[in-house]
Amino acid sequence: MSEDRFVSPVADGEEKVIEAALRPKRLDEFVGQARVREQLSLVLHSALRRGRPPDHLLMSGPPGLGKTTLAMIISGELGMPLRISSGPAIERAGDLAAVLSTLSEGEVLFLDEIHRMARPAEEMLYVAMEDFRVDVVVGKGPGATAIPLDIAPFTLVGATTRAGLLPAPLRDRFGFVAHMDFYEPADLERIIERSARLLNVRMDEAGGAEIAKRSRGTPRIANRLLRRVRDYAEVRADGFITEQIAQDALSLYEVDAEGLDRLDRGVLDALMRKFGGGPVGLSTLAVAVGEEPETVEVVAEPFLVRKGLIARTPRGRIATPAAWRYLGITPPLSVEGTLFEVTEE
Numbered sequence: 001m002s003e004d005r006f007v008s009p010v011a012d013g014e015e016k017v018i019e020a021a022l023r024p025k026r027l028d029e030f031v032g033q034a035r036v037r038e039q040l041s042l043v044l045h046s047a048l049r050r051g052r053p054p055d056h057l058l059m060s061g062p063p064g065l066g067k068t069t070l071a072m073i074i075s076g077e078l079g080m081p082l083r084i085s086s087g088p089a090i091e092r093a094g095d096l097a098a099v100l101s102t103l104s105e106g107e108v109l110f111l112d113e114i115h116r117m118a119r120p121a122e123e124m125l126y127v128a129m130e131d132f133r134v135d136v137v138v139g140k141g142p143g144a145t146a147i148p149l150d151i152a153p154f155t156l157v158g159a160t161t162r163a164g165l166l167p168a169p170l171r172d173r174f175g176f177v178a179h180m181d182f183y184e185p186a187d188l189e190r191i192i193e194r195s196a197r198l199l200n201v202r203m204d205e206a207g208g209a210e211i212a213k214r215s216r217g218t219p220r221i222a223n224r225l226l227r228r229v230r231d232y233a234e235v236r237a238d239g240f241i242t243e244q245i246a247q248d249a250l251s252l253y254e255v256d257a258e259g260l261d262r263l264d265r266g267v268l269d270a271l272m273r274k275f276g277g278g279p280v281g282l283s284t285l286a287v288a289v290g291e292e293p294e295t296v297e298v299v300a301e302p303f304l305v306r307k308g309l310i311a312r313t314p315r316g317r318i319a320t321p322a323a324w325r326y327l328g329i330t331p332p333l334s335v336e337g338t339l340f341e342v343t344e345e
């Protein structure tokens, strides 16, 4: 991920501390995602009534939409401790065995980026999820034996930005899958208002709405833009955020009126100017903008697809007519291989 990515949905360092302070603690404080909230509320309350841990839960969706926040809320609502780990931290089955064998009864285990776990660990997890058992392999080669070890019943909360990469046996062992989608501007406005209150930032409604509009449907970005606009308001004005202040601040940070930033515009620009609107493969496109393919795929693409600016086809990414209009570039007369008829306005 490039360091200068102002609207990156991924948090690092100091931001994690600020995020912790802004996290809603209860399900009814969690703004938006109404369907997920209702479904989750039913799953949790029925588990509480039965006095049993709920089924394992999977949350899928782009980064920064509140998956970690929901995992914390789940543990809070169940009144059970939370253990946090992530796929990349589990390099060997032994790493997972160490976590699983020390869980207490009913504990909630949050595994972020679960699709990036090592394969042998994944197989261990299948058994643990289903039978609350870990098979510890002792020895090597033909003499190796698996010693079964019972573990305490627990609830796994998995999070993934790439549900498609999860092997079916793992996906099937989750009793509930929450599909998180980008937030509507009205929900983001409420999130920004709440964060402004917690951070003691003064702002009017239009100021909040302007930030919401440019937050690409992502609470993490909304909170970050709010803090940058606050800086601007404090240094260049009297600290109060109005629509004009928000617009000026965000233009300075190169976040445009639709929430697109330099990488998004770079992707569109390369797609249209270098590849005639596509179709072009993801890796080729990523090289053209000097980014990792995963960054383009996980960070820029979902938002551009949602905006209707690019489309994914089996032959590669293509620019839609809206993208040509967006960048104000005249498309070639015939854009071969695209799904669309491109007409000049």
Ligand SMILES: Nc1ncnc2c1ncn2[C@@H]1O[C@H](COP(=O)(O)OP(=O)(O)OP(=O)(O)O)[C@@H](O)[C@H]1O
Pocket: 009, 010, 011, 018, 019, 020, 022, 023, 024, 029, 030, 031, 032, 062, 063, 064, 065, 066, 067, 068, 069, 070, 112, 159, 191, 219, 220, 223
């Ligand atoms: N529905 C929401 N209401 C209020 N704040 C939210 C909501 N969802 C997310 N946030 C805020 O956005 C920030 C990012 O949320 P969170 O860390 O849970 O995202 P995530 O999906 O787990 O991201 P990642 O996948 O990168 O870990 C947090 O500070 C949290 O306070």
